Amino acid sequence: MKLFTEAALSKSAAEATLLRARLLLFGGVKVMVIYGGAFALTRWPSLELWPLIAGLTIPLAALFLKAIMLAVSSGPENLLRRAPSTAGSSGNLAKPAAFIFLAGALLLSAAPARSEEPHALSHADSAATAVAHTAEGGAAHGEAHSGGGSGVAHLPNWITILNDFFPQNAVIHWMHENEYLVFAWLAAVVFLGITWFGMRKPTMVPGPIQNAIEWMVESMEDVCGGMLGKHLHKYFPYIIAVFFYVLSMNLIGIIPGFKSSTSTLDVTLALALITFLYVQFTGLRNLGPLGYIDHLAGSPRDVVGFIMLPVMIPVHILGELAKPVSLSCRLFGNIFGEDTLIVVFVGATALCLKASLVALAVPPMLGISALFMLLQALTSIVQALIFALLATVYLYMMLPHEEHAHGNEEHAHAPSH
């Protein structure tokens, strides 16, 4: 307590820093001892509790790291960072456009899209330099139509801290301005790397990683196969790619120092627009132009249907246009809401760390917020699942002969009962 008051009342900045570092160290040791004792107690009867222990330890360690990152980065006035406001409409338009180009090039890997890639990159780069000298904090009432995150506190990540240490470096500054692009690429690289590592030498009796990957893919195949039926193998690559991409982008935000790219409306809107265009393209190709218009008109077959035509066409067009909005806003809102929840708890923990109240207030605070981190992991998985399943549903609606496919499916399921 004496040390705490000394640290709080000390006038000299260097002394205060030294005291705070010492207290941080002692507090960290205390926390380690407390939790180490608890874990030793849990694992004493048997070693069967390993998954439980890991499930409790990983969120706690992650939270503690996040809180420490928040506490030791620069001064108290930016304890909770404001999101970098992207002023200037060119930046707001160019960055989603670049993301759409890149994601489209990745997903479709078509030759014309790939030739667009450097152009889009340079466009985003120029836009980033145009908004490079925008003030970071305080611009809370900037027009929030781009990031959605402006005006809301968020945790610093490794790029923020790098930007603090090297404020003049152009590359780091570009990364700081386009954090979500960097983390989206990182998520894609992690996901592709794990898949490549697991499946590079597929064996008949799978190893652990191959087993996990096969289990996930087969579960998704079962779920989507119930809806798409015989069309499954045509559309499954897109669905599973979107699922794993969104999942890895969601889950990467749990790691301290990383950020969920899906907590930005730009990324989710780009993904939803790609899905929307793919669904419309599928409808046009499968139903033909006339069948597509017929589908938009609600398939009128009798007099009442044709009388209701002027009402049904705008309703159906509006329904189609609502799909990307609902997809993107749902994903963005869920992930961003969870992130904000974590920020509130981690911010409180970091305030306790800064006030050197480590052993007093941090353990219960970490315990509470670890529960919310487990909730965040659950939400990440469920939201990725919902995104992929809704893409499946939209694709299913665009497929021809719905009654026929439905009959087939029931027929296929009948012997199993």
Place this chain on the structure above:
Amino acid sequence: MNFAATLGLGLPIGIGLAAIGSGIGIGFLGQGAMGAMGRQPDVLPKLQVAMIIGFGFAEALTIYAFVTMFFLQGKIQ
């Protein structure tokens, strides 16, 4: 009552109202799905998938209110 005060009062109330609707919807969905699962356990996987999609739709309404709150939050000064 000025603009910021109105916004500061209205946004939480709006989210609360939206959450009431979503909660009722999710409650009905869960009730129906649980009842059906209890009666017919062999359709459980299909029901679960449909239930999760329904949850997503019902929950999205609150999320819209939530997103609106984030967009308008900066105007409360």
